[in-house]
Amino acid sequence: DTEVTQTPKHLVMGMTNKKSLKCEQHMGHRAMYWYKQKAKKPPELMFVYSYEKLSINESVPSRFSPECPNSSLLNLHLHALQPEDSALYLCASSPYSSGYGYTFGSGTRLTVV
Amino acid sequence: SQQGEEDPQALSIQEGENATMNCSYKTSINNLQWYRQNSGRGLVHLILIRSNEREKHSGRLRVTLDTSKKSSSLLITASRAADTASYFCATDAFGNQFYFGTGTSLTVIP
Numbered sequence: 001d002t003e004v005t006q007t008p009k010h011l012v013m014g015m016t017n018k019k020s021l022k023c024e025q026h027m028g029h030r031a032m033y034w035y036k037q038k039a040k041k042p043p044e045l046m047f048v049y050s051y052e053k054l055s056i057n058e059s060v061p062s063r064f065s066p067e068c069p070n071s072s073l074l075n076l077h078l079h080a081l082q083p084e085d086s087a088l089y090l091c092a093s094s095p096y097s098s099g100y101g102y103t104f105g106s107g108t109r110l111t112v113v
Numbered sequence: 114s115q116q117g118e119e120d121p122q123a124l125s126i127q128e129g130e131n132a133t134m135n136c137s138y139k140t141s142i143n144n145l146q147w148y149r150q151n152s153g154r155g156l157v158h159l160i161l162i163r164s165n166e167r168e169k170h171s172g173r174l175r176v177t178l179d180t181s182k183k184s185s186s187l188l189i190t191a192s193r194a195a196d197t198a199s200y201f202c203a204t205d206a207f208g209n210q211f212y213f214g215t216g217t218s219l220t221v222i223p
Contacts, residue, residue: 004155031209033209033211037153041216042201042213042215042216043201043213044213045210045211048209048210048211050209055208056208088154090156094209094211099143099161100161101158101161102158102203103158104155104156106154106155107154107155
């Protein structure tokens with residue numbers, strides 16, 4: 001299996017809702033990432049997990065809460081989002097050591113209403 | 114935060130022509146990678162060049178890296194309509210810090 005699977009593909013949520021994005025990989029990669037991408041912009045790094053521990057948090061608001069329950073799974077819990085949080089959320093994974101390409105999921109298109 | 118700048122922002126060429134896009138970055142890196150993105154979906158890894166390499170080829174792709182100038186270029190030869198996409202450079206620094214450049218939107222006209 002050489003894929004990163006993200007679910008759901010599309011999500012519409014209200015500003016008072018709580019929802020979660022899910023990311024799964026079975027390549028044995030030990031680093032996993034969340035990115036946020038607005039239209040016609042590059043992906044912006046949000047969080048990095050290395051060996052299931054949070055290693056980078058790019059000053060992301062607390063309404064985004066990441067979780068890495070095991071080496072194959074990465075979640076992003078969403079609560080009290082704002083309309084400006086509407087974006088494509090991308091998950092990626094890589095072997096921990098440098099020198100390898102990263103594998104990206106196809107993303108979750110999030111709309112906050 | 115964003116590591117690099119790419120130019121041009123947009124490029125339109127005829128099928129069969131070559132396309133060149135450039136990337137400049139700010140800090141020391143382990144390697145630099147190029148990705149393609151179609152229609153705002155997932156990114157596809159194209160090629161990786163390590164910091165001790167100067168040039169690398171993969172099919173119709175040629176990548177150069179100049180660490181003294183902190184810059185890289187991606188050349189796509191004999192372009193096809195299917196190459197129409199956004200192209201991003203990304204720098205892989207220590208501690209799994211992986212940041213994208215601003216991107217180049219390539220349109221190949223049949």
